Every structure is written in C-alpha cells, then in structure tokens.
Amino acid sequence: MNTITQPSTTQQHQQKTDLLSLTLPEMKAWFVEQGEEAYRAKQVYSWIYQRLVTDFEEMTNLPKALRQRLADKASIGPIVVRSELHSKDDRTRKILIELEDGKLIESVLMLYPPLGESSARATVCVSSQAGCAYGCTFCATGQMGFDRHLRAGEIVAQVLFFARELRKAPWKAAGLPASAPIDHITNIVLMGMGEPLHNYKNVLQALRILNSKDGFNLGARHMTVSTVGLVPAIRKLSQEPLQINLAISLHAPSDEARSQTMPINRKYPLRELLSACQDYIQATGRQVTFEYVLLSGVNDTPDHANQLGELLSPLHQFAHVNCIPVNQTAAGYRPPTPDAIRTFRAILNQHGVSNSVRAERGDDIAAACGQLRTRFEQRKQLSVINN
Ligand code: SAH
C-alpha cells in the first residue's frame, strides 16, 4: 500500500478561503484577520456581486500587491462547467458543474417572457447538495444517493455564473418588448439537486449573501426553498428574519400513497407536515406552495384529487398547488394525459384550492434535475450538445 500522500491540487485549493461563502461583515472580519483594511472587503464584495468579476486581477481599485495576496489566500470561483445545454427555444439552459472534489451538480436557468401582469423573469434553479439522501422514487437525484452538502459559496457561484451570462448577452425573446431584454437574475429557486433544508445552514447563508444590499441585492421574496418536508427545519425557517418563499414537495394526498414514493413520509407523516405548514403560515402570513408531481395511475386519479382538496382546503388562500407532470426518468413513471390533468385541477377548484400547472420545458435537454448528471455519467465522457 502506498502510504506517501502528496497534497493534491484540490487540497491546496481547499486551504484557500472561499470568499463566496462569506457575508460582508464576515468578509470584513476576514480582511482584518489577514492584516488588511476592513474597507477593502466592501470593494471586493462590490467587484464580486455587482461587477461580477471572477479574478482578483480585475479589481483595479485594489493595489496590485493586495490582489496578489488575495489570489494566494482566497478564491472567488469561477466554477468549472463541464457541459452547457441550451433548449431549442433558448428558454432553458442547463449546466453541469464539476466541484473541486470531482462531484457533479446541475443548475438550470429558466427564462420567461412577460405574461399578463407579471414581468419577464430569469430564474436560476440551484443545487444545494451533490446527490440527495431522501430517495424519492420518481427523482433522478434521489436515485444517486447522497454525496455531500454544498458550501454556501458553491451555491452562490451557480447564481453568479448565470448572472454573468445574462450580463454579457441579455436574453431577448419573441414576446419580449425589444426595449427590455433580461440582463439580470430575477428569481432563485432551491429546486436543483439535493434537499435544501438538510443543508440548512449553508443554504440560508447563501441566500443571505445573495440578498445583501451591498452586493447582489436580490429580494428574499424572489427566493424559494423547496423541501421534501423536513418538519423541524420548516419550523425553524418560520422564525427566520429572511422572508423567503416556501414550497413543499407533497406529491400524494395520503400517508399510504406518500410513503410509497417518498420514504421521508414514514418519519414525518402528513399530519405533522401539515401542522408545521399551518404554523409556518401563522408565523409568517405567507402562502405555501405545494408541489404535486403527477404520476399517471399512481397519484393522479379523481380520488386523489378529492383527497388533496380535502387536505388543503382548510389552509384557504394560504395554499397553492403546483401540478407538475412528471419528467420521465429511469423509474418509468409516465405523465398524465392533458385530459387527466384538466380533471384533476377541476376537482381542486371545486374544493376551492388554488392551483396551476407547470408548463413542461427544456425536455430536449433533460430538465428534471439529476437527469443531466445521470446521462453524463452513463456516457462517461464530456460531450457538449449544441441544439
Ligand atoms: N429536495 C427538494 C428540492 C429539489 S427537487 C424537494 O424535494 O422539494 C425539486 C422539485 O422537483 C421537487 O418538488 C421534486 O419532487 C421535483 N421532482 C423530482 N423529480 C422529478 C421528476 N422526475 N419530474 C418532475 N419533478 C420532479
């Protein structure tokens, strides 16, 4: 056995401080620790989050020697993108990122033209973990198992990547007034790989960083955390000063059905989950979105719709159901027919439960999270597909 271990470049890299993981006050404290002036932190923060630079060398109002010291001791990304796919209509872009330790994660940018009263949006779907520990049967990430939590900086870096892309080439689409190309990120959803509330501390830290007025300045109301239903963490979230949106992956209206596709239901059954949601609504006064992946013949019958209506109608206008026809993975589930979806929604309407259906998008680039990595690993080689 070889007992001599050389520090790898990865280990050397990890010894550097990841500045993307620090809030501005923390960055100031770090600068002071390094014997630098605290006000330099604010300059660096602005370079990273407002000017979106990826290299200390570009921070031209810092003395050259300081830029060098920073490059020696700290890192600000950028991330390594192994593959980038754009859907044919360019409304969905997906990247596969290789982390320092070789783990692969995915992030997606979704672009929406203005619709009715809502203005155009550029939403980043962010990963919070490499892999996931919760094993939902319809989810490609769930079938990989859990690798590790992402650092706050690794979450922030995903958003910055797409922010730079849009800054460089603002998105113009049919239906978008010529004067208003989207050149910045308007929303973040924690709906990529992993369970964000399992990585609670780092996720909240990343959101605080991206919310900072001195930096990226994205409003908390433009951020959504989606959870499999970790009850204690939902309760904790209800006490946070940051007013982010909460989405619950419900996906079934009874314990019997939910436990079959979502193993977490055995630990936190529906009664406890709904009670935590009720307390969350009471504490925050905010609406909760319930995601419901429609699996043909499994959870999409009129009976299921009636049960779901009965479950959620007590929450009145504070519950909204987002119906999501399943994206097909190796598991073999099928999305319902448009007719079945219409019937399902009509029954929810009869119960007075507000609902919408997520338009399918990006299917040509494997939009459901975990699918790109799965395909990539199956191919076992880098291949960039240009649609
Ligand atoms: N772990 C968190 C967030 C990541 S998953 C959660 O489960 O909520 C984001 C959303 O995508 C969840 O609602 C999840 O259930 C859904 N999802 C997973 N696999 C899917 C698939 N094959 N098709 C459609 N949605 C899927």
Ligand code: SF4
């Ligand atoms: Fe994990 Fe969410 Fe996928 Fe379930 S749906 S396995 S919690 S990522």
